[in-house]
Amino acid sequence: MSVASPALGLSGLRDYAFDWALVDVETSGLSARRDRVLSIAVVTLGPDGEQTAEFSTLLNPGCDPGPVHVHGLTAERLRGAPAFGQVAGRIGAMLQDRVLVAHNAQFDYDFLAHEFARAQLPLPVARRLCTLALNRRVDPPTEDLKLATLAAHYGVPQLKAHDALDDTRVLAGVLRASLREAARLDLPLPLVACPPRQDPRFTPKPPRTACGFRNPGRPAPGGPLVQGMKIAITGQTATPRTELAGRAVAAGLNVMGSVSRHTSALVTNDSASGSAKARRALAEGVPVIDEPTFLRLLDDVRPGAPHEPTAAAPRASTTSAPVSTAASAAAGTVRSSAPSAAQPSVPSPVRPSAPDT
Numbered sequence: 001m002s003v004a005s006p007a008l009g010l011s012g013l014r015d016y017a018f019d020w021a022l023v024d025v026e027t028s029g030l031s032a033r034r035d036r037v038l039s040i041a042v043v044t045l046g047p048d049g050e051q052t053a054e055f056s057t058l059l060n061p062g063c064d065p066g067p068v069h070v071h072g073l074t075a076e077r078l079r080g081a082p083a084f085g086q087v088a089g090r091i092g093a094m095l096q097d098r099v100l101v102a103h104n105a106q107f108d109y110d111f112l113a114h115e116f117a118r119a120q121l122p123l124p125v126a127r128r129l130c131t132l133a134l135n136r137r138v139d140p141p142t143e144d145l146k147l148a149t150l151a152a153h154y155g156v157p158q159l160k161a162h163d164a165l166d167d168t169r170v171l172a173g174v175l176r177a178s179l180r181e182a183a184r185l186d187l188p189l190p191l192v193a194c195p196p197r198q199d200p201r202f203t204p205k206p207p208r209t210a211c212g213f214r215n216p217g218r219p220a221p222g223g224p225l226v227q228g229m230k231i232a233i234t235g236q237t238a239t240p241r242t243e244l245a246g247r248a249v250a251a252g253l254n255v256m257g258s259v260s261r262h263t264s265a266l267v268t269n270d271s272a273s274g275s276a277k278a279r280r281a282l283a284e285g286v287p288v289i290d291e292p293t294f295l296r297l298l299d300d301v302r303p304g305a306p307h308e309p310t311a312a313a314p315r316a317s318t319t320s321a322p323v324s325t326a327a328s329a330a331a332g333t334v335r336s337s338a339p340s341a342a343q344p345s346v347p348s349p350v351r352p353s354a355p356d357t
Contacts, residue, residue: 016179016189017047020129021098023108024167026073028066032110036061037084038073041164042094049176055094056165059084071162085119092116096124099191101175103147103167105130106236109194113240125194130236131174133190133270138181150174193238211254213304218264218287225297227252227304229264234277236269237291244294251301259286267294 022043029035041056058073058081065073091112102108105128116123135145142153147170151158156173160166182189213228225231231253233244244267245255259266259280266281271288281288289297 013179013183016183019047019098020045020101020175021095022101022168022171022175023095023112024102024164024171025108025111026071026162026164027111028061028063032107032114035066035111036063037111037115038065038071038078039164040084040087040091041168042091043165043168043172044094044098045172045175049179051172053094054165054168055090056168057082057087059087084115085121088116088119088121092121092124100125100128100194101131101171102128103131103171103174105132105192122196123194127191128194129189129191131171131178133236134178134182136270136273137187137190138178138185140181147171147174150178154178192236195239209249211249211252212306213252213254214307215254215262215264216304221287224300224302225251225253225265226302228254229304230254230256230262231265231267232256232259232263232277232281233267234275235273237267238269239291239295244291247295247298251298252304253301259284265289265294267291 022045024041025037026039027035027037037059038061039056039058041054043054044052046052058078060078060081060083062083065071065075065078068074095112100109100112109125109128112125113123131147131150132145135150140150140153142149147167148158148161150156151170151174154174154177156170156177158166158170179189211228215228215230216226217229219225219229231248233241233255237244248255256263259277261284263281263284263286265287266277267289268275268278269291271278271281278288280286
């Protein structure tokens with residue numbers, strides 16, 4: 001059955017009737033700050049579920065395309081394709097006044113936000129809907145909630161996986177079927193607000209700021225946050241993740257990239273998401289705070305205990321005689337990490353960052 005078939009339309013589902021913009025991106029990696037979009041497809045649907053337009057294009061990222069074995073987009077295929085900034089206006093017009101839809105929408109939204117910011121344009125998205133989150137609520141009898149699995153369950157044909165346009169057409173069929181199931185079960189849609197970015201210009205990821213306070217442990221139930229507490233964030237948030245983290249750091253909290261037994265609290269809007277951080281928090285008994293509560297607690301973070309200052313090592317005299325290598329080794333002297341003329345420094349390889357969980 002075609003995904004555009006009226007049999008899969010949404011006529012009569014007034015509470016679920018929106019103008020939709022379905023998006024899929026293929027990327028050079030998993031980090032929206034560092035990696036680039038290689039291809040994009042946008043399919044728009046009306047409130048009745050009928051397709052109104054579609055657009056797809058390859059994009060020249062101006063960098064290595066990354067895992068070609070996954071997406072098949074070689075540098076040769078991308079050569080001569082437009083840069084994102086050249087098609088941003090057309091994409092923006094399709095997104096304007098529509099709810100953005102994607103499977104794992106945080107991923108696609110973050111990449112779009114960074115590409116629009118690089119082009120010094122605002123991303124015209126006020127709300128988004130994740131079909132993965134929607135199907136967690138619908139709870140179909142499937143082994144998992146991957147797009148291909150849901151497509152097979154809902155009878156939506158998939159012709160070419162990891163092709164942006166085909167994935168978006170498949171997503172359209174999955175969305176229609178998921179909305180019909182949500183309506184049958186009288187489920188609310190997991191719509192997420194997307195506030196405008198504070199600055200449309202792209203800025204690199206800020207360096208990690210060391211926390212100046214000792215970790216006081218975990219907050220008491222219903223109690224305040226205290227400076228030095230270790231906070232992790234996971235899942236979709238209405239406030240951009242970077243803004244949440246920045247506000248936490250400014251309040252004196254220690255924002256961590258993972259959860260451990262030392263974590264004071266996990267911030268998430270879906271504690272049952274099954275993400276790695278959520279699972280670890282459950283295993284370690286880490287308190288879970290939703291985003292509205294976290295924002296309220298940020299307004300009244302209590303003072304913490306500063307780290308004890310460490311005595312600075314005495315500076316060596318510039319007139320001292322050089323110490324021999326053997327003497328240095330015997331005395332336990334730590335060698336400087338600065339490169340010398342005889343031994344140039346070699347940068348360590350950087351592991352690609354994992355996607356948001």
